[in-house]
Each structure stands twice: as structure tokens, then as C-alpha cells.
Amino acid sequence: MNEMLDPRKTFGEAVIEAAKKNPDIVVLSADSGSGSGLKDFPSLFPGRHFEFGIMEQGIMGYASGLATTGKIPVFAAIAPFVTARPFEMFRNDLGYMNQNVKVVGRCASLTYNQLGATHHSIDDVAIIRTIPGVTIINPGDPVTIKKGVNAMIEHTGPCYMKIGSPKMPVLYPEDIDFRLGKGIIVKDGRDVALIGTGTVLSKAFIAARLLEEAGISVRLIDIHTIKPLDRELILSTASDIGRIVTVEEHFITGGLGSTIAELCSQEYPVKMKMIGIGDQYASNGPYEELLGKYGLQPEQIKETVIKFLNTK
């Protein structure tokens, strides 16, 4: 049984550790500090924490301005309110101005399960990846959240990281090789490539095991950096295996599957199946049941893969 850790607490601890080493890190809050695991930041780093209240559009600009003076602003709040709501500020003030700002959408994807479609963010990857120069990180376990925070701080340029809310299993050892823009081959296989990202990566892990038990050899890949995409790994997988299934807690429109399809359809066309949420507002309910409604539980992923492999 894997250890279960709180992603927001893990994120907050990683930012605090990084801030101890790097005096340029400042934190901006939209009444969102404690909910982002950063409750202790103001007392640990007086003068480096700025509260703005619930004004995410304005904060994007303030973050941009702070970055012009060499600061590394970290702005974490509820995912749709740092992506969809201030999209133009993200695009112009951070992207177009190429500012070294780290935006973190927490309680992302469907993890604000009960709060409904206003609070779900299953479009954030689709919209943010249209912004040139923005790095998009979607870690699937606590170890890669921590490593993702460090990599994001070391990288110069605008970043968007998304993390969930409920406790999530530790999938990787502490010494896992994590590099921005480089996918992780979790295990190799021949029959199908199963590519997961973010909050449902653990479901893909279990699905891969179930498929192996059913006699299907799976190459399991974690794409924690959706942009820039690991082109080399995706294209070699397309050519080695020829069948790709993507798993994401996001709209099929514009998400990880789309990103991979954009590449493969042009450079190495292969058969693909994308598991995610279709063209509808997601419903509300207990988190695990909600994932089940959209076919994101391991047994369902396994069945979808088998059906996909059986189609000509």
C-alpha cells in the first residue's frame, strides 16, 4: 500500500523549503494562502508575502510587475480562478511579457468534486497551452510535486503547475529522475502505450497492472510536463508500439491526448484513444464516483484499452 500524502501540504512545504534557499521567492495570495499549504509562509518570511484578497486578475499584473524587479512570484489559488478567469492577464502580462512567475492551480481538475462546474478546472491545460513560452507541469504524485516545484523555481520563465486536493499515493522513490519536459517511462511494454498525467496518474498505474494480469504488455508513461511536450519520447513510442491511450482528468478537447495527437498526426500517425471528459460540464458528487462517471477508474481504463486493442 502506497503512502498517501496531501498534495497542497506537500506543495506548500516545497515552496517554503525553496524560499529558505532563494531570497527572491515571494508569495502572492488571493485569500488563498492557507488553502494552498502556505499558511506558515507569512510568519516565516515577513515582507515576502503579499495578500490581495480575491482579485486574481489584478494579482497576475502585480506578479508580472514584481518579476520585472527580479523577484520570483509564486501565486497559488483555486485552479479555474488562476487560469480561465484571468486568462488575458496570464497571456499578456506573464506570457507575452515572458515574466518569471509561477502560477499554481490547486484543487485542480475534478478534485473540487462537490463544488460543481464553476470550481472544476478541466479546461486549464487547453487554454494555458495556447500561450507561447509557458511551461505546464501536471505532477501525478507527491514526490513529483516537490520536484516540480524545485524545477519550476530553477527554470526562468512563466510556469503553470496544477495540483489536486485529496490525498494522493506516493508513486515514485525520492530519487526519481525528474526533468522538465522529459516524460518518465514507468515500465516498458509492447502492446500498447498508456500515457497518464496529473491526478489520475495513479489510476493509470493500477490499470497497467490489471492489463498485464490480463496478458497485455503495457508501456506506462508519465507526462508530468505537458508543455513543452517530450516529443522524442512520444514519437519513439508511436514508432515502437503504434497504439497510444491517454488518461487525463481534463476535457478531451485540448488536453494531454490532444497535445499528443497534434504531434503524432503530423509526424507519426498511430491509432489513439483518449480517456477524459467529453463535451459536457462535469457533474458533482464523491470524487471517486465522479471519476467513475467519466471512465477514469482503473477497471474502466483497462476495459477501454482492451476494447481499443480489439478494434481494427
Add this chain to the structure above:
Amino acid sequence: MWNMQKNTRYKHSGIQNILMDKTELLKLEITALKIRRNILRLIKAGEAGHVGGALSSVEIVTALYFKLLNIDPANPKWPQRDRFVLSAGHKCLVLYAALAERGFFDESVLDTYGALDSPVPGHPNMHKLPGIETNTGALGHGLSIAGGMALGLRLDKSPARVYVLMGDGELAEGSNWEAASAASMHKLDNMLVFIDRNHLQISGKTTDVMSYEPLDERWRSFGWSVRVIDGHDFNAIINNASEIPFEKGKPSLIIADTIKSKGFGFAEGKVNYHYWKSNPEEMEKAEQDLDNIEEQLKEKMERSGDE
């Protein structure tokens, strides 16, 4: 039409406390004329542009780049420089005109306006031209970026200040009021905002389209220290801007009353010159108007020489 009116309408006219002698004032007026000529040069190259708001803010921008801003054109990224954020990015013709005149780049760059990949686009791009601090154009962005700059400079204990130019039509963007609240909450008294209140926007009078009057009271209620001046009066601009912060612990704001398209007689105060698609006849009129201003300034110079 042109000579500076000694205006008694404004409490903060700047007459009481003259920081400049007549020669310096005349020099600024000559510079303002050169900047208007540069704006016309840009229009000549690109055949069209947002001329109304560029011309209404010529005196403000001239005062900034030739008197107020602590900047070094040879070292445009100098960390201790004062920052200028053009929130109303469509007024960029006046910024390009002033930067060229101040020596940030060769004036011939102005002749590329409108051409493919020109470093002087229809809205400013910091990656294309030295001296541009922000990529504005979408309205309602500049004030929050400027606030972040002011916050960062204060954190570094820098003496540098942040100056912002906003339009009055722009104020309907709600993001400005987020930014204004935060600047006051964080006591950013190292920033000064000019509102170029030329009273017009694309659809008509600003007060008819979406009124934010009384503007001074509205900003005061957001925690700002506010003064209202004649935005074409160099003494008023410079004397007041030299007194910031107007109140310790508060961001400062100057509402500068101006005339849209100031300097081009045929277009002054007319709504349809927000964006001017030029024609040869009007180009000639504009040249003529600027020549007339030059004549008036020459006479003024001679008179001051006689004194």
C-alpha cells in the same frame, strides 16, 4: 489657441511654485513640438494610427521623459531607473516619438511604422524596442503591473519610482479598480498615475459612454491622493509630479484635463480622430498646424531674448 493659458480653474495649477525658468519651459515646448512632429512622421509611414490620445498626452509624456524620469537611454535596463508604464497602450505613438527624441533609438525607426515586423507596432512590445517597459494594449492591465513594480522596488529599498499613464475611457475596465485598491492597501506611495482625461472615447463623450465621474472623488474613495490639473500646462505637470507622494503612505494620482488630438486643429476635441486614417489633405493641414506652432514658439523665443 496654442499659448499656455494661465489657468485659474485648478487648485494645483503650479503657478505658485515655479520650478522652471522661462528658458527651460520654452525648451520643453520645443521638445513637445518635435514629439508632435514625430507622431506625424509615424502616421506618414503607417498611414493610420491612434492619434487622438497620443496628441492629448504629449505634454505629460514630454515632461516625463525630459524632466521627471530618472533614466539613461544608453542603459535602458539600469535597475535603479524610474519606470514608465503606458497603460493605455494605444497611445504608443507618443511613447515612440518621445523615446526617439530622448535617444533610445535612431529616429529612422519611426519610418518603419506599419511595415512587416516593425519594432514600433500598433501597441508597444518590450522585446522589440529599448525603453519599453511593458507589453500593453489590452486596456486595464498597466496599473496592476505598475503596482507590482512599485512593490518590488520598495522591497529592494530602491529610490526609483513608477509612473503610469492611463486613459479616461480605459477606466471602465474593472481590473483597474482591483489594481487601485491593492496599491492603496499596500501603501504604494512610490507610484504616480496620470489620467489623460481627454473626455472622449470611440463611441462619444466618456461621460455619456460609461461615466466614472466624479473621478477625483472616486479615486479618493479608493485610498489615493488626487490632484486635478491642466494636462497641457508644463508647470502644473512638473510642479505637482515633483511633490509625490502627495500624502505619505498613499499612491498619488494626477487627473490631467486635456484636449483630444491637441495640436492638430482640424481634429481637436473631435471623437472621430481617436483612430485617424490619414489623407493627403489632412496631412497637409496637420503640417501647417505644427508649422504655426513653430512660428509662435520662435516669436516667443525672440521675445524672451529681448527681455
